[in-house]
Amino acid sequence: MPDEPFTELEPEEAADMIDEGGLRVIDVRQPYEFEGGHIEKAMLVPIEGLYSFAQSLAEQKLDKNEPVLFVCAVGQRSAAAVEVAAIAGFTRVYNLAGGMSNWTYTGLPVVRGH
Numbered sequence: 001m002p003d004e005p006f007t008e009l010e011p012e013e014a015a016d017m018i019d020e021g022g023l024r025v026i027d028v029r030q031p032y033e034f035e036g037g038h039i040e041k042a043m044l045v046p047i048e049g050l051y052s053f054a055q056s057l058a059e060q061k062l063d064k065n066e067p068v069l070f071v072c073a074v075g076q077r078s079a080a081a082v083e084v085a086a087i088a089g090f091t092r093v094y095n096l097a098g099g100m101s102n103w104t105y106t107g108l109p110v111v112r113g114h
Contacts, residue, residue, distance in 0.1 A: 006070075006082040006093040011106040014069055014096055023094070024062065027071045028053070028081045037100065037110035039071060047077050054084050067092040074099040 009017070017023040018039065025042040027034050034044045045060065047053040062068065068090060070078035075098050082093040096103065104110060 006079075006086060006095050008075075008097040009069065009094045010097050011103045011108050014094070014103075015108050017067070017069070022067055024066055024068045025071060026057075026060075026068055026081070027100075028077050029072050029100070033073060033100075035113055037104065037112050039100075039103065040109065040111045042071065042111075047072075047081050050080065050084055053081060054088055057081075057085060057088060062090075064089045065091050067094065069094045069096055071096045071103075072099045074101050 014023065018025060025039050027038050027042040027044050028047040030046055031044065043060070045053070045056050068085065070081040070085065070093065072078040072081070075095060078095050078099060082095045085093045100110070
């Protein structure tokens with residue numbers, strides 16, 4: 001059994017899975033960070049504290065067997081988010097390695113604004 005309850009995806013891997021249509025993206029940054037540039041079709045669910053994030057995640061009423069990619073600026077907040085998601089019963093959780101800074105560094109597209 002792996003040490004982590006999630007898989008790290010490199011930006012290119014994540015982009016391929018998103019393009020195939022099978023990966024939901026949840027951005028856990030703050031709204032101002034999200035507006036500065038995010039992955040197309042990403043859902044903003046800011047992580048303030050772990051308990052409030054768990055509640056916000058539950059309010060989204062997502063299928064817990066659906067693959068979900070969690071994204072933040074550099075991969076630390078999203079690492080906490082995937083752990084919360086795994087504890088909440090999500091079975092296919094991924095963390096974007098290096099976060100949005102790695103995504104943009106790789107040259108992948110971002111959407112600005114809402």
